[in-house]
Amino acid sequence: xxxxxIQKTLDYVDSNIKEDITAEELAxxxxxxxFHFYRLFQSAVGIPVMQYVLRRKLxxxxxxxxxxxxxxDVVYEYGFETYSGFYRxxxxxxxxxxxxxxxxxxxxxxxKINIFQExxxxxxxxxISEVLVNWGLQDAKVSDIVxxxxxxxxxxxxxxxxxxxxxxxxxLGSVKKANQISKALNSVGLTAxxxxxxxxxxxxxxxxxxxxxxxxxxxxxxxxASGLYLxxxxxxxxxxxxxxxxxxxxxxxxxxxxxxxxxxxxVREWAVPALKGKIDMNPEAMEKYAAxxxxxxxxxxxxxIHRDPNPSNIILAKDKWGFIDFELSEENAxxxxxxxxxxxxxxxxxxxxxxxxxxTWVGVMKEIMYGxxxxxxxxxxxxxxxxYMILANQFVSTAFFAGKDKYExxxxxxxxxxxxxxxxxxxxxx
Numbered sequence: 001x002x003x004x005x006i007q008k009t010l011d012y013v014d015s016n017i018k019e020d021i022t023a024e025e026l027a028x029x030x031x032x033x034x035f036h037f038y039r040l041f042q043s044a045v046g047i048p049v050m051q052y053v054l055r056r057k058l059x060x061x062x063x064x065x066x067x068x069x070x071x072x073d074v075v076y077e078y079g080f081e082t083y084s085g086f087y088r089x090x091x092x093x094x095x096x097x098x099x100x101x102x103x104x105x106x107x108x109x110x111x112k113i114n115i116f117q118e119x120x121x122x123x124x125x126x127x128i129s130e131v132l133v134n135w136g137l138q139d140a141k142v143s144d145i146v147x148x149x150x151x152x153x154x155x156x157x158x159x160x161x162x163x164x165x166x167x168x169x170x171x172l173g174s175v176k177k178a179n180q181i182s183k184a185l186n187s188v189g190l191t192a193x194x195x196x197x198x199x200x201x202x203x204x205x206x207x208x209x210x211x212x213x214x215x216x217x218x219x220x221x222x223x224x225a226s227g228l229y230l231x232x233x234x235x236x237x238x239x240x241x242x243x244x245x246x247x248x249x250x251x252x253x254x255x256x257x258x259x260x261x262x263x264x265x266x267v268r269e270w271a272v273p274a275l276k277g278k279i280d281m282n283p284e285a286m287e288k289y290a291a292x293x294x295x296x297x298x299x300x301x302x303x304x305i306h307r308d309p310n311p312s313n314i315i316l317a318k319d320k321w322g323f324i325d326f327e328l329s330e331e332n333a334x335x336x337x338x339x340x341x342x343x344x345x346x347x348x349x350x351x352x353x354x355x356x357x358x359x360t361w362v363g364v365m366k367e368i369m370y371g372x373x374x375x376x377x378x379x380x381x382x383x384x385x386x387x388y389m390i391l392a393n394q395f396v397s398t399a400f401f402a403g404k405d406k407y408e409x410x411x412x413x414x415x416x417x418x419x420x421x422x423x424x425x426x427x428x429x430x
Contacts, residue, residue, distance in 0.1 A: 003116065005030040005031060006040060008030065009026040014112060017057060019079075023037070023038065023049050046122035062090065063110065086098070101146070105147075106150065111408065135199060145158060148224070172204075177257060181329055188250055191321065191322025192326070195215055242371040247309070248303065258331045264297040267293055274399040275395060275399050286422075289391055297333060301379060307329050307332065333382075378430075
């Protein structure tokens with residue numbers, strides 16, 4: 001009942017985002033006293049109600065400014081008396097000037113927050129500054145992490161100063177796993193985020209149900225998926241495959257606790273049934289592909305993998321490279337990583353109907369696999385399983401995104417990707 005009422009107020013905020021919304025108004029909609037509503041809202045959403053309203057106004061406004069509208073007209077419509085007032089609020093809440101934000105990132109229309117569909121962790125800069133006392137960094141600048149090509153804002157991490165990242169999660173297991181893997185990789189000369197201990201030597205800080213960790217930022221630039229379609233794509237894609245292979249070689253030697261995944265069961269018993277009738281693919285063909293994948297999956301070499309080697313998690317510098325975000329690492333078939341890297345690149349650059357570009361992606365995918373093979377030496381079973389692993393990844397990703405407001409755009413992209421891959425699966429054979 002409480003969550004339903006809070007969700008009702010979240011929907012009201014988005015529907016009336018240009019109006020002068022008050023906490024009293026939202027409390028009345030929810031049916032609680034203002035005092036009680038304040039506590040319930042922050043417990044469910046993570047930040048105070050009026051800060052939430054302000055943040056939504058800022059994100060909607062910067063999106064419209066990014067679309068080319070006059071900034072003074074936009075900020076006035078969203079309730080700011082002057083542009084300077086908007087400017088100060090944007091810096092305080094987001095951590096960038098509006099001009100810097102639009103110069104460096106793609107401003108994306110804010111997705112609908114739905115607290116019934118997935119966990120949303122919203123943490124205010126004020127709380128983070130209070131947590132940073134544990135490192136003696138309470139006066140450090142805190143800013144949002146925005147992914148350049150997609151415009152997505154991280155909901156589990158922020159920059160601290162110019163060279164640190166603070167992460168927060170309700171999953172202590174993922175914190176310990178990521179820290180353990182990062183330390184192990186750094187110890188063998190690979191670049192990964194290094195944990196910064198608190199003043200009293202702790203690796204993480206607990207606040208309520210959240211766990212905060214501070215790491216040194218991996219220096220370099222995130223890989224830009226669009227850059228892999230330039231004239232020298234073969235060399236760049238092969239390099240991606242090589243470094244994913246080097247990462248997996250190192251991960252194979254790490255003694256860490258990681259969940260054991262059964263991707264075959266996930267595809268056959270959950271993803272394919274969930275997608276029947278939702279994607280343009282013959283149900284019998286889907287069942288056939290799932291069965292073929294399950295048969296191949298049993299013979300694939302398994303180990304601890306990254307699990308999320310998308311371009312934004314690969315960091316390149318002049319003389320080195322590295323990976324970030326090991327929270328999802330698990331024990332799985334090792335070719336999951338290079339196959340996932342390939343489909344993540346397609347997801348960020350997909351243009352439905354652009355057959356020339358899609359066929360170029362097939363070349364990108366194969367070069368990634370050739371690069372990976374040059375490092376880890378794929379078995380015959382792995383080479384045969386590549387197109388089925390890619391389609392299996394797509395079944396799982398599309399089923400996961402289905403029906404989630406936050407991922408609506410990704411759902412439609414991955415749906416179209418899955419349909420195209422299903423029609424062209426023979427082109428993906430090694």
